[in-house]
Amino acid sequence: MSAFEPKIIAMVCNWCTYTAADLAGTSRLMYPHNVRIIRLMCTGMLDAKYVLKAFLEGADGVFIGGCHPGDCHYINGNLKAARRIPGIAAILEQFGFSSERLELKWIGASEGPEFQEHITRFVETIRALGPSQAATAMIL
Amino acid sequence: MEKNSAMTVFYLKTDKNPKAGVSAFLGRMLSQSLADAVLVSARTPHSPLPMPAVITDPEKIEAADPLAPAAPFNAARQAVSILRHESGRKIVLVLRPCEIRALVELVKLKQCVLDDAVIIGMECRGRMETPIYLEKAAENPDLTAAFYRDPGLQDAVCASCRICTRFLPQAADIAIRVIGEPTDERIGIVPQTPAGQDLVGRLGLSEGPDSPGREDAVANMRDLREQERERAFQETAGKTDTIEKFQKYVAQCLNCYNCRVACPVCYCRECVFLTDVFAHDPQVLMRRAAKKGMIKLPADTTMFHLTRMAHMAHACVACGHCSSVCPSHIPVADIFIKVGNEVQKRYGYEPGRDLEEPMPLMVYDKPVVE
Structure with missing residues (x-):
């Protein structure tokens, strides 16, 4: 039996966390390969559908990375995302998805090491939680 | 927020016919020119089922039957159709508490304006599903009066009404009081706002x-409903607490989207599920089939229900009309009301409570996390 390798979808802001991921790469900082990065122009454009779809398609965890409050390229998109996510989490919890599987973190463009740290920790959290129930279920 | 206790109560004589008592009360608003039109649930000549109607002629008001235990849909949408912009006409709306809550949400969503409107809210013992109402109405020509007399008939209300704890018309200008009242003798009229006081004051009640x-009657009803609600929530949780169980719950869903059409707070002119976003290219469907060896068509059933929750759970007024219109008899409302309750708790928001209370996603200076 092969060990469980979580599938993580990271939806990250172009102006900060995506750049931080790039910096982590160019700085040769190692982080788990479990994460699939999707670049958004801003976490403010994070549609609930993206998160729901990721989980229904079998993602084990969804990580959202945005700019620190006050740093948003579009003034307040990150705050809108922060407001939206608890509602999505409440819906997911109803169907047995632990709220730990959905995480929002603020990671600035210069924070390559922080990106490495958050992703490594998140992957370990999800690994401990085990595979998502949707990975094997037939979703209508 | 028990506003009612300190408020003046006026009484309408009903003489064993509460329907006639209420329609005469509304008729006086029209004949004394205090209102240009009344939007009220009324019988048409063709069926005992009351439908929302706009009545301008005091002669026609006797058709009004707002106390009938029936509502083919949440009339907030019909109210919006005549309140989309200021008309300069004084419009009186007679609505159930869940309809008022939906209307308040629709005002916040800029779907209509209430400047010309006075809202009369009835205390609500619930509505029956339409087929049940028609069956009972065939047996009993004066079903409205009988309903308030007979606890047996009151037990025939739909599942969502049986768990409704917000049966008092909180945001209304005037409340029609029927709970704990001898409805065969009299019905209470309680002005709750200055506009309501002004209107009632001119009627000389x-x-x-x-x-x-x-x-005690109100407290008892609330206790019973709360117990029933807790039980229903637990039962629904047991049926939906994993995504696998939820698949069983919606297994008969036809993707007809009737629940979305009936939903008073699903207000988008064009639902995303009718756009190209979900009109997949055949290749996409083939790829999805290949991934798991099989997919059910139409696709995106679970995605539809979860997305709809993400769109409207914070504003769900718990009217239960989504269940009523489901051709597959899926108890959609049970899960929507439960999830709505969870989401609303998380945001500390109560839909329809107050026009001034901003919707959760309209404010973002107060993050819920971090």
Whole structure:
């Protein structure tokens, strides 16, 4: 039996966390390969559908990375995302998805090491939680 | 927020016919030109089922039957159709509490304006599903009067009404009081706002003391409904607490989207599920089939229900019309009301409570996390 390798979808802001991921790469900082990065122009454009779809398609965890409050390229998109996510989490919890599987973190463009740290920790959290129930279920 | 206790109560004589009592009360608003039109649930000549109607002629008001235990849909949408912009006409709306809550949400969503409107809210013992109402109405020509007399008939209300704890018309200008009142003799009229006081003041109704046992009747009803609601929530949780179980729950869903059409707070002119976003290219469907060896068509059933929750759970007014219109008899409302309750708790928001209370996603200076 092969060990469980979580599938993580990271939806990250172009102006900060995506750049931080790039910096982590160019700085040769190692982080788990479990994460699939999707670049958004801003976490403010994070549609609930993206998160729901990721989980229904079998993602084990969804990580959202945005700019620190006050740093948003579009003034307040990150705050809108922060407001939206608890509602999505409440819906997911109803169907047995632990709220730990959905995480929002603020990671600035210069924070390559922080990106490495958050992703490594998140992957370990999800690994401990085990595979998502949707990975094997037939979703209508 | 028990506003009612300190408020003056006026009484309408009903003489064993509460329907006639209420329609005469509304008729006087029209004949005294205090209102240009009344939007009220009324019988058409063709069926005992009351439908929302706009009545301008005092002669026609006797068709009004707002106390009938029936509502083919949440009339907030019909209210919006005549309140989309200021008309300069004084419009009186007679609505159920869940309809008022939906209307308040629709005002916040800029779907209509209430400047010209006075809202009369009825205390609500619930509505029956339409087929049940028609069956009972065939057996009993005066079903409205019988309903308030007979606890057996009151037990025939739909599942969502049986768990409704917000049965008092909180945001209304005037409340029609039926709970704990001897409805065969009289019905209470309670002005709750200055606009309501003004209107009621012009009708020359007689004031009276609170009916004995009124407070207890409300408290008892609330206790019973709360217990029933807790039980229903637990039962629904047991049926939906994993995504696998939820698949069983919606297994008969046809993707007809009737629940979305009936939903008073699903207000988008064009639902995303009718756009190209979900009109997949055949290749996409083939790829999805190949991934798991099989997919059900139409696709995106679970995605539809979860997305709809993400769109409207914070504003769900718990009217239950989504269940009523489901051709597959899926108890959609049970899960929507439960999830709505969870989401609303998380945001500390109560839909329809107050026009001034901003919707959760309209404010973002107060993050819920971090």
